[in-house]
Amino acid sequence: MEKELRLGVIGACGRGSLSDWAHKPENGVQVVAGADPYQLQRDGFVKRHQEKFNHTPNVYADYREMLEKEHLDGVFITCPDFMHEEVACYCLEHKTPVYLEKPIAISVEGADRILRTAKENRTRLMLGHNMRYMNFTRKMREIIQSGMIGEVKAIWCRHFVSYGGDAYFRDWHADTKNSCSLLLQKGAHDIDIIHWLAGAVTTRVNGIGSLSVYDKVPRRPLGDEHLYKDKLDITSFWSNDHWPAENLKDFYPTVDNEDLNMVNLQLANGVQACYLQCHFTPDGWRNYTVIGTKGRIENFGDDGAGTKIQVWTRRQDGFHPEGDVVYNMPPPGEGHGGADPVIIQNYVDMLRGNEVPTSTPQGARYAVAAGVLGAKSIRNGGMPFDIPALPEEIENYDFSLNQ
Numbered sequence: 001m002e003k004e005l006r007l008g009v010i011g012a013c014g015r016g017s018l019s020d021w022a023h024k025p026e027n028g029v030q031v032v033a034g035a036d037p038y039q040l041q042r043d044g045f046v047k048r049h050q051e052k053f054n055h056t057p058n059v060y061a062d063y064r065e066m067l068e069k070e071h072l073d074g075v076f077i078t079c080p081d082f083m084h085e086e087v088a089c090y091c092l093e094h095k096t097p098v099y100l101e102k103p104i105a106i107s108v109e110g111a112d113r114i115l116r117t118a119k120e121n122r123t124r125l126m127l128g129h130n131m132r133y134m135n136f137t138r139k140m141r142e143i144i145q146s147g148m149i150g151e152v153k154a155i156w157c158r159h160f161v162s163y164g165g166d167a168y169f170r171d172w173h174a175d176t177k178n179s180c181s182l183l184l185q186k187g188a189h190d191i192d193i194i195h196w197l198a199g200a201v202t203t204r205v206n207g208i209g210s211l212s213v214y215d216k217v218p219r220r221p222l223g224d225e226h227l228y229k230d231k232l233d234i235t236s237f238w239s240n241d242h243w244p245a246e247n248l249k250d251f252y253p254t255v256d257n258e259d260l261n262m263v264n265l266q267l268a269n270g271v272q273a274c275y276l277q278c279h280f281t282p283d284g285w286r287n288y289t290v291i292g293t294k295g296r297i298e299n300f301g302d303d304g305a306g307t308k309i310q311v312w313t314r315r316q317d318g319f320h321p322e323g324d325v326v327y328n329m330p331p332p333g334e335g336h337g338g339a340d341p342v343i344i345q346n347y348v349d350m351l352r353g354n355e356v357p358t359s360t361p362q363g364a365r366y367a368v369a370a371g372v373l374g375a376k377s378i379r380n381g382g383m384p385f386d387i388p389a390l391p392e393e394i395e396n397y398d399f400s401l402n403q
Ligand SMILES: NC(=O)c1ccc[n+]([C@@H]2O[C@H](COP(=O)([O-])OP(=O)(O)OC[C@H]3O[C@@H](n4cnc5c(N)ncnc54)[C@H](O)[C@@H]3O)[C@@H](O)[C@H]2O)c1
Pocket: 010, 011, 012, 013, 014, 015, 016, 035, 036, 037, 038, 041, 078, 079, 080, 081, 083, 101, 102, 103, 128, 129, 130, 185, 234, 336
């Protein structure tokens, strides 16, 4: 008989709905409580559970009270980035296993503090890097590991964020005080995937970037920070009619995050990579190419319908659109192409001691470190910065074990 699990969620709406994938009383897992400082969000969480599961969870304004009263076997931390360090460290210090959304923190010091706190308190920690659970990234990694393209030398990722203005410039994300940079808020996913595909992390980064379009979009006045205070779901503000990008309006009062970011990454094993992110494109997806000594792979689509991966393995002059091998990805499932239910099952299995997660806290930290120092480079004339390595005892620690 598997252990019964009582779970809680901190940040009950927005990304908090991820926790719904875990609620399976028939498998002995229940999301019994949620914490959120906002009444509307607490009500929305209860309503969601009642409608989806015919179940009424307990709610708290203060996550510390929830921890004290509920004796949880694990929590999902899905509140905004600037709260991650404080909330994660508090939960870990109180011996509550943590599933923490990306980015792990908004500073390298914050990320390192979370890792240290998990180790010192011998409490399990998993990170929400769901891109490691997507079909196309897994397939790309499998192709690389099969040796088909030889030894990887270069990885280039172009990230087109059509919904960037709606998603990241109308609320807290727009202010660097809350998110540091969209290189880590959004790009932590891709930098982690670059590291995962290459088999090594970034040691040195530099870049250029700018606030090139969204500095001209009208903003709400100072004091009017909470556009979403009367809405449960911020995606209700997303619309393809908000186009072209300069026609957007009602931005957050403080906008100082770059809408264009381009960084070069030197990885520890010699692989060289770049990550290019733009928040005002007409289409929204990521395109990776990985170049090895015997070939090149590239994805078209990123787990939406029709996603495929092409491989070129012969030298030919000119453009060959089909490549030499094509892998068509299965139709997308729900929740980020089907990745969300799989990563959540991975967390449940980790809590029961049955599984080591594919997403790692060390990987999350190196992705944030490259993002933080990439942003520092962008803001300092493109100067390169070295990424500090983790101490060996943290680098080699298994955060999925109850040590
Ligand atoms: N892995 C993914 O695919 C993915 C997707 C979306 C968001 N995220 C991550 O999830 C997190 C939340 O993003 P979001 O867009 O849902 O944000 P959001 O602003 O919608 O907030 C999420 C929830 O946290 C609550 N909240 C706000 N302040 C809080 C506080 N101080 N303490 C506790 N709860 C608080 C909000 O009321 C809301 O219910 C971010 O870190 C983001 O990077 C990850």
